[in-house]
Amino acid sequence: MPDGTRPPALPPKVELVQQPLGILQTLRKARENLIEIIPEIxxxxxxxxxxxxxxxxxxxxxxxxxxxxxxEKLDIYPKSDVxxxxxxxxxxxSMFVAEGAHWRWQRRAAAPVFSHRNIAALAPIMSASAQAxxxxxxxxxxxxxxxxxxxRATFEVISDVTFSGTGSMDSSGVHRAIDAYIDQTARVSLFDVLGVPTWVPRLSRVFGPNSLGNMKSIAxxxxxxxxxxxxxxxxDLLDLLLEGSDPETGRQMNSAELRDNLLTFIVAGHETTALTLGWALYLCAFDPEVQEKLRAEAQSVxxxxxxxxxxxxxxxxxxxxxxxxxxxYPPAAFLSRTAQADDTLCGRDIRRKDTVMLPVYALHRNELLWDEPDAFRPDRFGPDASHDRFSWLPFGDGPRVCIGSHFAMVEATIILSTLISRFRFERIEGRDPKPVLVLTLRPEGGVPLRISPAPQG
Structure with a gap:
């Protein structure tokens, strides 16, 4: 039965607050689960x-x-100071943080690295990870x-396509470093909530552990x-970045710029795709009809x-x-900008230094934009479906759209289709994951599933 003609499958979601929160409530929610500061309205x-x-x-x-x-107004809305x-x-x-001319030349230099041709050459590494x-x-x-x-699977991919499988980093160690960084450094502070100028030090960031120091040394x-x-x-990616240059100026990345951008690809590239695959397998277990339809396609191909x-x-x-x-479940579920000039959005006056937030989680579940927004319905992205491109922003959009979006989609497709063609995934009662956002939207408690061989047909 088509997705649109059966009762909606409603997977777990975050219960949003009924009204905006005060300072202390905002701080507590932002440190525990940033999505929970979003009002339900x-x-x-x-x-x-x-x-x-x-x-x-x-x-x-x-x-x-x-x-x-x-x-259209990218320079008015740079990433927030926080x-x-x-x-x-x-x-x-790195290009993820840089603004203006410094961002533009890095982006121009790195863009050819993620061409369809280069990604096709690296796809066998993704297939090997799927086999593993x-x-x-x-x-x-x-x-x-x-x-x-x-x-583990996506780290194997990013490690091999970055350093050609030198074996100098282990996935569990990297993930522990990322977890430690989020716990000690990446959480919102009271000064952030109060609007204290960013030149005033946040002690947790000054004295927090240098959990990524080992990764920097290895890079x-x-x-x-x-x-x-x-x-x-x-x-591999390192070779391509070493060879890359800004076509307008001929400038190449120095060692520090190479390191910072490599770390961006390693940390962001494997975590976000792993989250996408983890949530996708959960949703397939949650909705067996979708899983069977996906399995039929994968086995046929x-x-x-x-x-x-x-x-x-x-x-x-x-x-x-x-x-x-x-x-x-967008991995980057909450974007923030700081207005650099007065502007107008939706008829609302925006003043210089206002914080402009794009709560992607709420955008993707907005009743004005999506029919049955909390339902899991893959057919809404079918060949006859349509939506405004700026209503679906898992990779952002515009000039700063995620440079690795095609890489991520190819990798996710290779791994998900292979797994679904070979295994059946089933929910474990009472162990559904809760979406929790600090830096990325993670499944609290992981995604435990029952796994058995899939029928071959």
């Missing part, structure tokens, strides 16, 4: 405005306003935390070793083998499942 309106401490803020859930923020202060200790002034996770699940004893498995060593040894026979990069374009329903997963 944000899922029913195009914009809401409020004030916390001395901060005047606006939450925007309107596609036209999003287009203005992310594309966002930069949280991320800069980890990834320096299949081997592990065949011996998991009938149950596994698939989020943990996806973290520096790898860059120096590659400069000495020369490129690999099949260039793959015929028992591991998916390849060429297969990704031949499985449109798999793409629909991934896009619907990204709508319900």
């Amino acid at each position: 944000a899922t029913k309106q195009p914009i809401i405005t409020g004030k916390t401490g001395i901060i005047r803020w606006h939450m925007v859930m309107d596609p036209e306003a999003n287009r203005r923020i992310l594309k 966002t930069k202060n949280i991320l800069r200790p980890a990834i320096g002034d 996770v299949c081997d592990r699940l065949e011996n998991c004893g009938g149950q596994a935390d698939v989020f943990d498995e996806m973290v 520096d060593e790898s860059i120096n070793a590659r400069r000495a040894s020369g490129p690999k026979p099949v260039p 793959l015929q028992g083998r591991i998916a390849t990069g060429e297969d990704a374009a031949r499985m449109p329903y798999c793409t629909q499942v991934i896009k619907e997963t990204l709508r319900l």
Whole structure:
């Protein structure tokens, strides 16, 4: 039965607050689960405005306003100072954090790295990771935390495509470092909530542990070793970045810029795709009809083998499942900007230094934009469906759209289709994950599922 003609499948969601919170409540919620500071009315309106401490803020859930923020008036709406202060200790002034001319030249230099041709050349690494996770699940004893498995699988990919499998980093160590960084450094502070100027130090960020220091050292060593040894026979991301230059100026990244951008790709690239796959497998377990439809497509295309990069374009329903997963559980579920000039959004006056938030989680569940917004319905991304591109922002949009979005979609398609073609995933009663956002939207408690061989037909 088509998705649109049966009762909606309503997976777990965050219960949003009924009205904007005070300072202390905002601080507590923001440190525990940032989504919980979003008022429920944000899922029913195009914009809401409020004030916390001395901060005047606006939450925007309107596609036209999003287009203005992310594309038409990019210089008026740079990333918020709070966002930069949280991320800069980890990834320096990489293209994810940089603004203006410094961002533009880095983006131009790195863009060819993520061309479709280069990603196609790296796709066999994704297929090898899919095979490895299949081997592990065949011996998991009938149950596994698939989020943990996806973290391992996507780290294997990013490690190999970045450093050609030198084995110098281990996935569990990297994830522990990321967790420690989030716990000590990436949480919102009281000064952030009160609007205290960002030049006033946040003690947790000054005295927090340098949990990513080891990763920085390893990246520096790898860059120096590659400069000495020369490129690999099949260039990896490091080779491509070393060779890359700004086509307008000829400028190339120095070692520090290379390191910071590599760390951005490693930390963001594997975590966000692992989250997408973990949530997608949960949703397939939650809705067996979707899982069966996806399995039929995958088995028809793959015929028992591991998916390849060429297969990704031949499985449109798999793409629909991934896009619907990204709508319900976007890894980057909350974006923040600081207005640099007076402006107008949705008829609302925006003043210089106002905080402009794009709560992607609320945007993706807004009743004005989506029919049955809390339901899991992959067919809403089918060939006959349509939606405003700025109503679906898992990768952002405009000039700063995620540079690795195609890489992520190909990787997710290869791994998800392979797993669904070979295994059946079932929920464990009472162990549904809760979406919790600090820096990314993670499943609290992981994603434990029952796993058994899929019928082959």
